[in-house]
Amino acid sequence: MPDSTHTNTKIVIFDFDGTIADSLDILVKIINKQAHRYGYKKITETTINRFRDENSLTILRDMKLPLLRILFLARHVKKEFQQSIEEVKPVYGMHKTLRTLKDQGYTLGIATSNSKVTVEQFLKQHDLDIFDFVIGKTVFNKGKMLAGILRHFRFPLANVFYVGDETRDIEAARHANIKVISVTWGINSGELLSTYNPDFIIDKPEQLTEVVKG
DSSP: OOOTTOTTOOEEEEOOBTTTEEOHHHHHHHHHHTHHHHTOOOOOHHHHHHHTTSOHHHHHHHHTOOHHHHHHHHHHHHHHHHHTGGGOEEOTTHHHHHHHHHHTTOEEEEEESSOHHHHHHHHHHTTOOOOSEEEEOOOSOHHHHHHHHHHHHTOOGGGEEEEESSHHHHHHHHHHTOEEEEETTSSSOHHHHHTTOOSEEESSTTHHHHHHHO
């Protein structure tokens, strides 16, 4: 449990998939297995490259699935992903960066739409169970999730960073009135991320330490 009484401590909250975990290949494999069942086209390399320059809402519209089917698909994907978590590795350089941030005394957290159990299993198997909190929920509105975390722990907004790989992570941080660090190694391209004007854009995990340090 993080100690919110330390008002000068910086808090770094991370998205999980695509930001900490190099999980895209596994997720694509799982999603493609369900293509016939849910009635959408399989994801190809060309599709992935196009998705890098599209936001989440556009991607969902492209799938042409009713909301109810999307919810069932998301639940199915999360279940299969948990069963495949041993195949997922951290993004190259992220292990060292996270350890460095922890050693420097920052409060670290994860806010993700993935399962908390799955995330904690991943952290344990990669010797990264160093986070002060992990919040995992099935939500479309990450902004509300972040705002709830900030209220619960009473974090000073000026000291909080959110780190993510998608445009919706930028929108979520804006909703919660905290700084956002966009990373270019995940699903969305640096070009697309830059059009949403994040506070920082980085290309390598090791750049995180300098950004947070300020």
